Amino acid sequence: MIHPLIQTRIASHLYVVTLLHEQEDLLERCQQMADALLKAFQTGKKVLFCGNGGSAADAQHLAAELSGRYYFDRPPLYAEALHVNTSYLTAVSNDYGYAEIYARLLRAMGTPGDVLVALSTSGNSENVLKAIAAAREQGMIVIGMTGMDGGKMAQLCDVLINIPSKDTPRIQECHMLLGHIVCEIVEQTLFKKP
Ligand SMILES: O=C(CO)[C@@H](O)[C@H](O)[C@H](O)[C@H](O)COP(=O)(O)O
Ligand SMILES: [Zn+2]
Structure with a gap:
């Protein structure tokens, strides 16, 4: 027997x-995100990418497509997710609070013209807002990836990719x-030989 959730969730994915x-x-706006990454x-x-939970995994996944490779062999691109150093995360959460983890690192790493891709489905995670x-x-240029209404992030980003779902x-x-798709556009534009 196939659990009804399997078809239901696939259908809701297809709907969105x-x-x-x-x-x-x-x-x-997705094209604008690609343009911002290309320019950087x-x-x-x-x-730099940040997010919590599943969005941290997504941040890390997308950064790796750029710094590693996506479809083909080519030079690396400077992209990283901000949560990947657990010693830093545990120390800064413990000493300054979890809300500070990304903001503190950005004050150390961020320079004008760098891009932050901030992922939050609610658009309201405090550490992402502080980042x-x-x-x-x-x-830095800020690209937000959120859900439908964008939460508090809606007013704070240069480009908002707000997925039409709650x-x-x-x-x-x-x-x-x-x-x-953005990673593919970036890789093709920068490295694909005619
Ligand atoms: O992956 C999931 C749910 O699909 C969870 O881990 C989820 O990312 C976490 O609850 C996050 O803390 C949610 O934060 P946010 O997307 O609202 O910023
Ligand atoms: Zn998830």
Whole structure:
């Protein structure tokens, strides 16, 4: 017997993907995200990602597509997810509070023209909001990837990729879909031989 959730959840995934496919302004903002990453890499800047839980995994996954490889062999790109040093995370959470983990690192690493990609399905995670504020102080460009209404992040990002759903897993799946496409555009534009 096939559990009914299997078909139901696949159907809800397809529904959100169909909405995405038809929402031209959102697809334009996806192109703007690709353009922002391209500009950063073309001018010797870097792209940093942050998020919590599944969005931390997505941050790390997308950073690795860029710093490692996506479809083909080519030089590495400077991209990293901010949560990957557990010694740093445990120390700073313990000493300064969990809300400070990304902001503190951005004050050390961020330079003008770098890009922060901030992933939060609610748009309201405190450490991500503080990261955005710190990125702004450093003169970075901020791309937000959120759910439908964007939460508090809606007003704080240069480019907002707000997936038309309120369901966290479906939002995350679409972040990865669009994030993968952005990585492909970046890789092709920078390295594909005619
Ligand atoms: O992956 C999931 C749920 O699909 C969870 O781990 C989820 O990412 C966590 O609850 C996060 O703390 C949610 O934070 P956010 O997306 O609202 O910023
Ligand atoms: Zn998840």
